Amino acid sequence: MGAPLQLLTLALLGAAAFVNLTLPELPDVKQGLSQVQLQEPLRVYSADGALMAEFGVERRQPLTYAEFPPLLIQAFLATEDSRFFEHGGIDVVGMGRAIVNYASTGIKAQGASTITMQVTRNFFLSPEKTFKRKLAEVLLSLRVEKTLTKEQILELYLNQIFFGHRAYGVAAASTLYYGKDLAQLDVAEMAMLAGVPKAPSSSNPVTNPERALERRNYILGRMLELGFIDKSRYDTALARPDDARLHGAQVDLEAGYVAEMVRREIAEYYGEQAAKQGLRVTTTIDSRLQTAAQDAVRKALRQYERRHGYRGPEARVDLAGASEVDMDAYLEGVPQVTGLEAGLVTGFADGAAQVYLGGGRRVTLGLGQVSWARAFKNAGWRGNAPRRVADVVAKGDLIRVRLDQQGKWELSPIPAVTGVLVTVAPRDGAIQAMVSGYAYTEKSQFNRAVDMRRQPGSSFKPFIYAAALNRGWTPVSIVKDVGIRIGDWQPQDSDHRELGAIPMRKALALSRNLAAINLLQSVGVDNAAHFIRRFGFDLDPKVLGPSMALGTAETSPVKMAEGYAIFANGGYHVLPYYISRIENASGDLIYQAEPPRACADCWYRTGTEKPARTAGTAAGENPAEQVIDPRIAYQMTSMLRGVVEYGTATRALRLGRKDIVGKTGTTNDIRDSWFCGFQADFVTVAWMGFDNNEKLGRGEEGGRAALSMWTDYMEDALRDKPVAKLEAPPGMVKVKVDGSRGTESKSSTAQTEEVMEEYRLMLMGPDPDPDTGPAVAVKKKPAAAKPAAASPKGTPARAAPKSVDDLF
Incomplete structure (x- = not known):
């Protein structure tokens, strides 16, 4: 027997032995492929289907075989496996060519x-180049061909192959490199993508465009050779320049803070790997409201900056000898902020600043575009108005610019001040809009709406007043807006005045501090705290005290919205939530929110039909707990309307609506500016302040800084919505009262007040017994009680009789 024949015999025997030993160890192809789960990013959507974010290591958009364009499939077959539909998994011709190549060169191919x-290799084996692995690959490939159809194999292949830059699958690659769906690609782009998998990291059209272009042209030639395209189409594609670049995820809606909340929630409940399993999360965010909220916050923060002056450039760069390439490299490292483009001041010409924005783009800034930028000194002091552009910026300044309404570029720095705006649906607590800063960036991810703890100031007073109504007071009960000393603390109102005895309604509308403190003292701190906890506030017993009336207990904007929603929906406690449903990669529903819901039809009305006034909910709904008497909610809504009509929030009158109510809030030294308000459909909380608790400055109270943000937003939110009407719930009676005394009156000038019928005869503000609750109404009109001085040792002073027996 000759040597060649002996070698062949040994080879066959060795192969047979390998097959016998290897077959039992090979994975079960059928079971393995049935369990294949292509990694996909976690996608977050708004309630109306707008993509808010994608999370996950891999970018992937799996498609079915029928969704791949036929010409795209032909491009891949032309370069990877032109006889794919003819062979049974092993291309004998190709394998023979590889063996001959190895025999002649000694190099494995x-x-x-x-x-x-x-x-087979990608799903079952390692990428190592050994004959043992290759033989296992051959055996498994034969099994795969028997298990799947050709179309199924191609579907797996096109969805799984790597294209560089974390893109897996050709659909994701199309979006990444061209910003297009597969159906939008032309022949040249299809050929380019078909050439990437051979060397995805080093020869993709972004990393190495020259090499990728050579590969593309080779594939076009193969497509012509195989008859997939004609000569005319080939020539057109060959002449086409490639414009591939990296495209970010095609986000439809800017809502980074909410999207990050979703990511964390999914990771907590489903594990970190959930970000690769293609979950689709639908949030409660309304695209229209979210966009309006973002616009309102940004406008308010920019306006604040203009009122207080320019704080200078973000950085200063030495541009001596710098080329456009150098400046491009520098600007690429500057964080992007929506609507505010970063630029470098390169010099001056004809009195205008020359600003380089990158990519060869240059703009100029004249004096009119920087005239607002008086130098910031402190919250209450600005420098002189600039007389030339050079008074504001200098060569090498890193600045931000934006297009104004006239299409001109203007100086517009990232505001140092920040703000929050959150909207909650009063019926079920769905968070419909949430903005927690000027922009969500890598350096600004703190979600102030949820995680921030700040004093709410006077915006907390409505809960104190509601506690008083719960104990027997009425909106016309008289409270004392007079000085009080508690230990070393002697609070004052911002105007340093005392109004004396005034009705609760007026005290709340004018946000009188002394009146609120005296009222809390009369109600009792413990009684008030016990009641206020019904609104969802976690009041630490260690911080309870008279100062609680001024909103010193720290809380978050979302918690304030949760509390105000109870006033807005007639007394039901709904819980803010932001995830509506979750689907897996196959579209199967795996979670559906079932939030507690307030009564659907027993509160506001917008047409002629009256509310049903029943606490029932639709079949299958989860009823919310009713935590306060609806009559208290009605009275508080009425009192909060006074804040808008003649109190501290009259700027809201510009909306021209009678169904908006709310309360301003300002903390000591004007460090926080709040406005919390609602309408039948929306509970919206606005806040402005500095993260470092810096002073906002004179004139930035809740009635200006926060309220301007709130009204700008609500103007958009309420557009085309009918005015909602609120009628008194059962158990209320109309009484003519003397507004200055809080007593029933028959005078023609007396005002009409709606009070709970059981307290009709106690219009002077009976002081209920802290143990037994509201005093019992008597037939005789109670005599006026003498004002009591502040009690020693912090004992609550009483403004009215403790009980009925004290009247006599």
């Missing part, structure tokens, strides 16, 4: 791999 073999 991968040229014999079919698409089936690549699928």
Whole structure:
């Protein structure tokens, strides 16, 4: 027997032995492929289907075979496996060519791999280049061909192959490199993508465009050779320049803070790997409201900056000898902020600043575009108005610019001040809009709406007043807006005045501090705290005291919205939530929110039909707990309307609506500016302040800084919505009262007040017994009690009789 024959015999025997030993160890192809789960990013959507964010290491958009354009499939077959539909998983011709190549060169090649073999290797084997692994690949490929159809194999292949830059699958690659769906690609782009998998990290059209272009042209030639395209189409594609670049996720709606909340929630409940399982999360965010909220916050923060002056450039750069390439490299490292473009001041010409924005773009800033930028000194002091552009910016300044309404570029720095705006649906607590700063960036991810703890100031007073109503007071009960000393603390009102005895309604509308403190003292701190906890506030017993009336207990904007929602929906406690539903990668529902819901039809009305006034909910709904008497909610809504009509929030009258109510809030030294308000459909809380608790400055109270943000937003939110009407719930009676005394009156000038019928005869503000609750109404009109001085040792002073017996 000759040597060649002996070698062949030994080879066959060795192969047979390998097959016998290897077959039992090979994975179960059928079971393995049935369990294949292609990694996909976590996608977050708004309630109306707008993409808010994608999370996950891999970018992938799996499609079915029928969704791949036929010409795209032909491009891949032309370069990877032109006989794919003819062979049974092993291309004998290609394998023979590879063996001859190895015999002549001694170099192992991968040229014999079919698409089936690549699928087999990627799903079952390692990428090592050994004959043992290659033989296992061949055996498994034969099994794969018997298990799946050709179309199924191609579907796996096109969805799984790597294209560089974390893109897996050709659909994701199309979006990444061209910003297009597959159906929008032309022949040249299809050929370019088909050439990437051979060397995805080093020869993709972004990393190495020259090499990628050579590969593309080779594939176009193969497509012509195989008859997939004609000569005319080939010439057109060959002449086409490639414009591939990296495209970010095609986000439809800017809502980074909410999207990050979703990511964390999914990771907590489903594990970190959930970000790769293609979950689709639908939030409660309304695209229209979210956009309006973002616009309102940004406008308010920019306006604040203009009122208080320019704080200078973000950085100063030495531009001596710098080229456009150098400046481009520098600007690429500057964080992007929506609507505010970063630029470098390169010099001056004809009195205008020359600003380089990157990519060869240059703009100029004249005096009119920087005239607002008086130098910031402190919250209450600005420098002189600039007389030339050079008074504001200098060469090498890193600045921000934006297009104004006239299409001119203007100086517009990232505001140092920040703000929050959150809207909650009063019926079920759905968070419909949430903005927690000027922009969500890598350096600004703190979610102030949820995680911030700040004093709410006077915006907390309505809960004190509601506690008083719960104990028997009425909106016309008289409270004392007079000085009080508690230990070393002697609070004052901002105007340093005392109004004396005034009705509760007026005290709340004018946000009188002394009146609120005296009222809390009369109600009792413990009684008030016990009641206020019904609104969802976690009041630490260690911080309870008279100062609670001024909003010194720290809380978050979302918590304030949760509390105000109870006034807005007639007394039901709904819980703010932001995830509506979750689906897996196959579209199967795995979670559906079932939030507690307030009564659907027993509060506001917008047409002629009256509210049903029943606490029932639709079949299958989860009823919310009713935590306060609806009559208290009605009275508080009425009192809060006074804040808008003649109190501290009259700027809201510009909306021209009678169904908006709310309360301003300002903390000591004007460090926080709040406005919390609602309408039948929306509970919206606005806040402005500095993260470092810096002073906002004179004139930035809640009635200006926060309220301007709130009204700008609500103007958009309420557009085309009918005015809602609120009628008194059962158990209320109309009484003519003397507004200055809080007593019933028959005078023609007396005002009409609606009070709970059981307290009709106690219009002077009976002081209920802290143990037994509201005093019992008597037939005789109670005599006026003498004002009591502040009690020693912090004992609450009483403004009215403790009980009925004290009247006599």
